[in-house]
Amino acid sequence: MAILDPYSDRSRAVLAWVVIFAAIVGFVVAGAFLSDPAANAPDPVKYDDTVELGLSTETDSLMSDSGRIPRVQVFYSQLQYVIGYNGVESFVDRLDDGYTERRFGYPLVAYVETFDGTEPGTTEAGLFTAAESRPSSWTSAEEAVYVIDSEARTPAGETVIPFSSRDAATAFTGSHGGEIVDWAELRTRSFDVDSGAVARAMAPERWKVADRRITAAERTADRPVSVTVGEDAETISAAVDAAPPNTTVVVPSGSYEERINVTKPITIAGADAHVSGGGNGSVITVRAPNVTITGLTIDDTGNRTRDPEAAQRRAKEAAQGNETESWDTNIQLGYGYGDAGIRGLGSPGLFIDDVTIDTSASGVLLRDGSDSVLRDIEVNGTAEWDDGFMGITGMESRVTVTNGTFTNGRDGIYLHRADGSIVRNSTFRENRYGVHLMYTGDALIADNSFRDEIFAGITVMTRPARNAIVGNDVRGSAAGIQSSGTLTYIGYNTLAHNDLGFSTSSRGSLYEHNVVVENEEGARATTVVPASRVVANDFVENDRHAGAGAGPLRVWADGDRGNYWEGANAGLHEPGERAYRPTSPIDAALHREPAVVALRESPVNELLERLRGTVAGARSGSIIDPAPAPEPYAPDRVAAAADPNGTAVHADWRAQIDDRSHAARQLDDQPMTVAGQNATQPNWGTEPNERAAVQEASL
Amino acid sequence: MTGDLGVTDAFAGAGTVFRRELATVLRTPGYGVLGVGLLAVLWLLVAVGGGGATGFVPAVVDLLLPAELLVPLLAVVLGYRALLADAVSGEFAVIRTYPVGVAGYVVGVLLARLVALVAVIGLPFAVIGGYVWLTAAPDTGIFATHAGVDSPLLYVRFLALITLFGTVFLALSMWVSAAATSRRGAAALAVLAFLVGTLGGDLALIQSLMVGADPSAVAGRAALTPNGAFRGLVFETVIGVSFAQEGNVVDVGRAVGSLAGWTLFGSLASVGTLAFRERLSTVIERSRFRFAE
Numbered sequence: 001m002a003i004l005d006p007y008s009d010r011s012r013a014v015l016a017w018v019v020i021f022a023a024i025v026g027f028v029v030a031g032a033f034l035s036d037p038a039a040n041a042p043d044p045v046k047y048d049d050t051v052e053l054g055l056s057t058e059t060d061s062l063m064s065d066s067g068r069i070p071r072v073q074v075f076y077s078q079l080q081y082v083i084g085y086n087g088v089e090s091f092v093d094r095l096d097d098g099y100t101e102r103r104f105g106y107p108l109v110a111y112v113e114t115f116d117g118t119e120p121g122t123t124e125a126g127l128f129t130a131a132e133s134r135p136s137s138w139t140s141a142e143e144a145v146y147v148i149d150s151e152a153r154t155p156a157g158e159t160v161i162p163f164s165s166r167d168a169a170t171a172f173t174g175s176h177g178g179e180i181v182d183w184a185e186l187r188t189r190s191f192d193v194d195s196g197a198v199a200r201a202m203a204p205e206r207w208k209v210a211d212r213r214i215t216a217a218e219r220t221a222d223r224p225v226s227v228t229v230g231e232d233a234e235t236i237s238a239a240v241d242a243a244p245p246n247t248t249v250v251v252p253s254g255s256y257e258e259r260i261n262v263t264k265p266i267t268i269a270g271a272d273a274h275v276s277g278g279g280n281g282s283v284i285t286v287r288a289p290n291v292t293i294t295g296l297t298i299d300d301t302g303n304r305t306r307d308p309e310a311a312q313r314r315a316k317e318a319a320q321g322n323e324t325e326s327w328d329t330n331i332q333l334g335y336g337y338g339d340a341g342i343r344g345l346g347s348p349g350l351f352i353d354d355v356t357i358d359t360s361a362s363g364v365l366l367r368d369g370s371d372s373v374l375r376d377i378e379v380n381g382t383a384e385w386d387d388g389f390m391g392i393t394g395m396e397s398r399v400t401v402t403n404g405t406f407t408n409g410r411d412g413i414y415l416h417r418a419d420g421s422i423v424r425n426s427t428f429r430e431n432r433y434g435v436h437l438m439y440t441g442d443a444l445i446a447d448n449s450f451r452d453e454i455f456a457g458i459t460v461m462t463r464p465a466r467n468a469i470v471g472n473d474v475r476g477s478a479a480g481i482q483s484s485g486t487l488t489y490i491g492y493n494t495l496a497h498n499d500l501g502f503s504t505s506s507r508g509s510l511y512e513h514n515v516v517v518e519n520e521e522g523a524r525a526t527t528v529v530p531a532s533r534v535v536a537n538d539f540v541e542n543d544r545h546a547g548a549g550a551g552p553l554r555v556w557a558d559g560d561r562g563n564y565w566e567g568a569n570a571g572l573h574e575p576g577e578r579a580y581r582p583t584s585p586i587d588a589a590l591h592r593e594p595a596v597v598a599l600r601e602s603p604v605n606e607l608l609e610r611l612r613g614t615v616a617g618a619r620s621g622s623i624i625d626p627a628p629a630p631e632p633y634a635p636d637r638v639a640a641a642a643d644p645n646g647t648a649v650h651a652d653w654r655a656q657i658d659d660r661s662h663a664a665r666q667l668d669d670q671p672m673t674v675a676g677q678n679a680t681q682p683n684w685g686t687e688p689n690e691r692a693a694v695q696e697a698s699l
Numbered sequence: 700m701t702g703d704l705g706v707t708d709a710f711a712g713a714g715t716v717f718r719r720e721l722a723t724v725l726r727t728p729g730y731g732v733l734g735v736g737l738l739a740v741l742w743l744l745v746a747v748g749g750g751g752a753t754g755f756v757p758a759v760v761d762l763l764l765p766a767e768l769l770v771p772l773l774a775v776v777l778g779y780r781a782l783l784a785d786a787v788s789g790e791f792a793v794i795r796t797y798p799v800g801v802a803g804y805v806v807g808v809l810l811a812r813l814v815a816l817v818a819v820i821g822l823p824f825a826v827i828g829g830y831v832w833l834t835a836a837p838d839t840g841i842f843a844t845h846a847g848v849d850s851p852l853l854y855v856r857f858l859a860l861i862t863l864f865g866t867v868f869l870a871l872s873m874w875v876s877a878a879a880t881s882r883r884g885a886a887a888l889a890v891l892a893f894l895v896g897t898l899g900g901d902l903a904l905i906q907s908l909m910v911g912a913d914p915s916a917v918a919g920r921a922a923l924t925p926n927g928a929f930r931g932l933v934f935e936t937v938i939g940v941s942f943a944q945e946g947n948v949v950d951v952g953r954a955v956g957s958l959a960g961w962t963l964f965g966s967l968a969s970v971g972t973l974a975f976r977e978r979l980s981t982v983i984e985r986s987r988f989r990f991a992e
Binding site for chain 2 (some may be wrong): 018028029031032033035037038042045046049050051075076077078079080081082101105106108528549550551552604607608610611612614615617618619620621622
């Protein structure tokens with residue numbers, strides 16, 4: 001050991017250095033204990049760089065009406081990402097939910113957007129508005145003052161307007177009413193903030209809404225016969241022209257080759273009639289309200305799937321600086337302008353009943369407010385999905401589908417800005433996507449069956465709110481349910497034999513009572529910041545029960561109620577007593593390899609596992625269920641899902657949700673508004689990564 | 700030979716003993732292996748635990764419970780023969796013929812072993828901290844990020860607590876080495892000290908709760924045992940800062956006092972034991988001399 005010889009003189013010099021070093025170390029250690037790590041509050045960041053929770057700023061009504069939502073950005077002690085809240089009330093609501101703090105830590109600092117000197121006011125519709133302040137003005141939440149109970153609203157309801165000076169707040173209350181409070185007072189207030197539970201509570205009601213729409217359509221369809229094809233007129237077109245409004249044109253059994261234009265409210269009642277379009281354009285085009293088409297088989301449509309020039313036109317407009325419309329304009333312009341078996345163009349009240357369509361493009365194409373009911377409809381597409389188009393293309397039209405069958409389409413049903421649409425009791429086979437929603441909120445996708453879909457059974461893109469995806473059965477597909485958006489309810493679905501069961505891409509949402517069996521990956525945590533509840537799902541026989549993408553530790557449970565994970569209860573402990581981590585290599589193997597049980601009991605695993613739930617926000621890429629369920633929640637559906645080709649199973653979710661909604665209402669006395677389908681505005685918006693996905697998907 | 704520290708006779712020769720002991724430590728390659736081995740284990744723990752990927756606080760969470768076992772174990776390994784070796788070989792008696800007091804001898808050995816402790820235990824933990832500093836990063840750069848309350852200073856606190864905790868067990872194992880009369884006896888006593896130190900205190904506390912002790916006394920009593928004081932201090936000063944605090948896990952002053960007290964106790968007990976044995980052997984020699992006369 002010649003490097004340090006304690007007896008040499010050189011060594012004395014080294015010792016002197018050691019003493020100096022020790023002094024420095026002592027100084028650093030003293031500093032480490034004296035400093036306060038929470039003292040250095042970070043400065044506000046660009047709001048676009050935060051991870052957004054709560055409402056979206058890009059709701060339709062806000063965009064069209066120049067409304068604003070006061071924003072908040074919060075730095076949590078354990079979370080590396082900055083959280084953005086739309087609406088001060090959504091932040092205040094989360095402060096006391098006892099849920100956010102366990103996951104993210106406490107707020108180190110919060111900044112609110114203040115509106116001093118930005119001419120704050122209200123729009124004609126009563127929405128809060130203000131001039132853009134540049135740079136936008138962020139004030140520490142504790143220093144700001146707040147106007148509550150003023151006349152200003154956001155699409156979600158009453159809103160809190162922050163100001164940095166009391167004078168500005170007073171000026172605002174002078175013209176718009178309300179009361180000025182400080183942060184301490186504001187914290188004590190409670191606000192009604194939506195969650196995925198709202199969409200759950202609304203789901204059974206939406207089912208009844210569909211019943212009512214169908215009944216209304218049946219009533220409208222029941223019209224006196226005026227013209228019979230073959231007797232009173234040579235062709236269907238001639239018959240339609242001859243028929244007075246609000247009467248029925250009867251199409252007897254037989255084959256017809258023609259293209260039909262309907263421009264008045266009539267019923268076309270086929271009796272096993274077969275209409276061919278001659279392979280060019282759309283077969284039936286409806287340009288009038290309250291038209292009914294029943295009992296037809298339609299084929300030989302044109303094969304133009306969309307307007308190929310839409311994208312170029314948009315590019316030209318953009319070059320001329322006329323780009324005022326949103327970025328999805330080319331989809332709207334393109335998708336709404338292809339060929340179809342039946343086209344509804346501005347045709348509200350269209351009722352299509354007992355119709356079969358073989359198409360080379362779309363089966364039914366609806367645009368411009370063609371709110372429609374489709375019952376017992378069958379659409380067969382092309383052998384290769386990218387040759388044809390959608391079973392139903394619905395653009396800005398509220399669509400109600402029941403008992404449909406959709407095969408070999410690009411998408412079985414594609415809905416774009418079609419709020420309040422309902423798709424139920426339908427069967428989808430071998431489409432690219434079974435049901436594909438864009439910018440479509442407040443929808444109900446229920447009790448459908450999906451088999452062998454190439455990309456996914458159900459996909460929701462962009463950021464709509466309050467969709468309910470309930471009671472569906474997806475098997476043999478690349479993915480079961482991939483829904484982005486906010487406040488979504490995904491419950492009682494059966495997802496089996498897929499590559500991926502479901503992803504948790506929708507935020508502030510509720511994923512419960514899904515049965516996830518024999519998928520390669522049961523569920524995937526995708527949102528960077530966890531803000532959803534995943535509870536009471538059954539995970540059985542998946543290669544991997546669950547995986548996690550970028551982001552902190554996800555806690556999948558609601559209090560002491562967790563999910564059922566096959567294998568979680570292996571070993572010597574009481575079922576449900578021990579936390580389960582589907583992303584840990586040991587826990588993930590429990591249901592495949594009994595020997596892992598012993599490894600799980602090893603001291604080192606115990607030592608590492610013991611404190612893992614602490615500082616959840618600061619951990620990455622993993623999932624923990626602190627209270628796995630001892631038994632499956634839905635053993636019948638688990639058993640039924642074992643067969644990849646088995647018949648679809650649908651839980652009796654309407655009864656169960658009704659029961660629980662009543663119970664919940666009695667418990668916390670929170671009004672769960674079952675508003676009219678279009679009364680609540682959905683939220684649009686895109687994130688950069690979502691936008692790329694959307695563009696890819698819409699190619 | 701002069702007392703380097705130039706203090707009272709009791710501590711005379713401590714500096715020389717320190718340098719001699721340091722040479723002994725440096726000539727024991729096993730300690731180097733021990734440090735490298737600890738580093739490997741810590742690195743694996745951080746890698747398997749995953750906490751180090753995002754920051755210091757989660758890394759400390761992963762390391763806390765393993766550290767409660769590893770640090771005492773290594774400290775005991777460093778100390779359990781420190782005083783015994785010289786006594787068995789007779790070198791201690793030779794040293795005592797120079798102007799070196801028992802206390803000075805013990806302090807010199809303890810300080811040298813403390814340097815070894817910092818190198819063998821502190822350094823690997825520090826290296827792990829550096830590794831976390833270099834590699835911890837958010838999973839994605841799409842969004843704005845910040846450190847939260849996470850900070851290298853928190854890890855420095857952890858390192859300081861680790862060192863203090865190790866010092867306690869070093870001092871206690873020195874006492875073992877002073878009390879033992881053979882290598883085998885020292886090993887047995889060392890294992891006993893390790894078990895009692897790491898398990899005994901908490902067991903006694905839990906037992907007291909079982910027989911009806913007031914749980915409100917836990918904060919104070921937990922601080923009395925080295926492990927309880929260490930764990931409480933880490934919760935209180937490192938992990939706890941990322942939570943909104945509700946009451947104290949441990950009484951900080953009492954915990955620090957307890958760790959310092961145990962160190963002092965170990966040192967004094969070593970001095971006392973050595974002095975007593977020296978006196979004892981003098982008595983025995985004297986009586987043997989008389990008997991022979």
